[in-house]
Amino acid sequence: MIKVAVNGYGTIGKRVADAVAAQPDMEIVGVSKTRPNAEAFVAQERGYPLYIADIKKKPAFEAGGIAVAGQIEEMLKQADVVVDATPGGVGAKNRPMYEKLGVKAVFQGGEKHEVAGFSFNAHCNYAGAVGRQFVRVVSCNTTGLCRLINMMDREYGVSKVWATMVRRGADPGDVKKGPVDAVVLNPVTIPSHHGPDLQTVLPHIEIVTFAMIVPTTFMHMHVMHIRLRSAPVRERIIELIRAHPRMGLVRSSTGITSTAELKEFAMDLGRQRSDIWENCIFEESVAVDGDDFYCFQAIHQEADVVVENVDAIRAMAGAVRDPEESIRITNEALGFIPI
Ligand code: NAD
Secondary structure, eight states: OEEEEEEOOSHHHHHHHHHHHTSTTEEEEEEEESSOSHHHHHHHHHTOOEEESOGGGHHHHHHTTOOOOEEHHHHHHTOSEEEEOSSTTHHHHHHHHHHHHTOEEEEOTTSOGGGTSOEEOHHHHHHHHTTOSEEEEOOHHHHHHHHHHHHHHHHHOEEEEEEEEEEESSOTTOTTOOOSSOOEESSSSSSOTHHHHHHTTOTTOOEEEEEEEESOOSOEEEEEEEEESSOOOHHHHHHHHHHOTTEEEEOGGGTOOSHHHHHHHHHHTTOGGGOOOSEEEEGGGOEEETTEEEEEEEEOTTTHHHHHHHHHHHHHTTSOOOHHHHHHHHHHHHTOOOO
């Protein structure tokens, strides 16, 4: 069993912990919190030993009825791999601690590529992560871009990509963020950072990205335009999406044309937390014109990176060398019911 710790039990960390706990070859040795809150109660309810950064805060946790197993360093000593899901920038500060204790670490997309020197997507570069000490799973948007662009590149060769990201303003539980009534160009400059971020995984892809944020909490929407090296065939693309373990085809027969309806669908399908781990490509939007391919894809920001973290752990531990095998195990353990 691969022993896994989760440092930072928040939006991503709590999902990664549950996904890891569901795997047949992994176990959770502990999760960490900085303060007692609802998520700390959930961790206790799930039976995850809870560790804290500052042991002086132990009485505050215990006063709230939450048992503390110890300090973060004690958790790390028991782990083969730690998933650092702390807020962007904190992971880089934690890295020396992981180095000192000789524990492998998976960082998140809020960190710079340099924190690990290797940015990861299971379908694109799994082999490169095998045995590594540090890996960074790219952000939710970059993960969604990597999957689709890599699939099209393998089939037709990608000449150039233009992608517009309409991003959710905040996560559903985040009461302090906006915008409330605006479309914010974020950034106003073109290109956005997403293109260069994709190139940390797929350096040969020419890409221009545009980004804005809107007042919604569930999912990003990508407007994709990919120029290919040979003319694509619409039916073949639909076939590829259907066969892809991390892509979902939003069938025209569902009548779904929005993120809100997708969330309802995911809840009705019984997905835990209504999480959608795969790219959601709208069947009716799939269009080709000469060498050009277009589509809309929705990306569940809280979920798509979770399964990538699980595959990164397996690669780093050297437990499974074949990416497709790891992806299959991860999906199966989560009980993927295709959308
Ligand atoms: P979050 O704020 O929801 O959770 C972070 C957790 O880390 C919180 O529980 C916080 O208490 C804890 N924490 C803070 N400082 C800590 C420290 N020093 N030691 C231990 N724990 C600490 O953040 P999040 O949204 O889960 O983001 C985590 C990372 O994942 C970031 O790099 C982010 O960019 C990336 N990411 C987030 C999303 C998303 O949609 N939320 C999507 C993809 C990637």
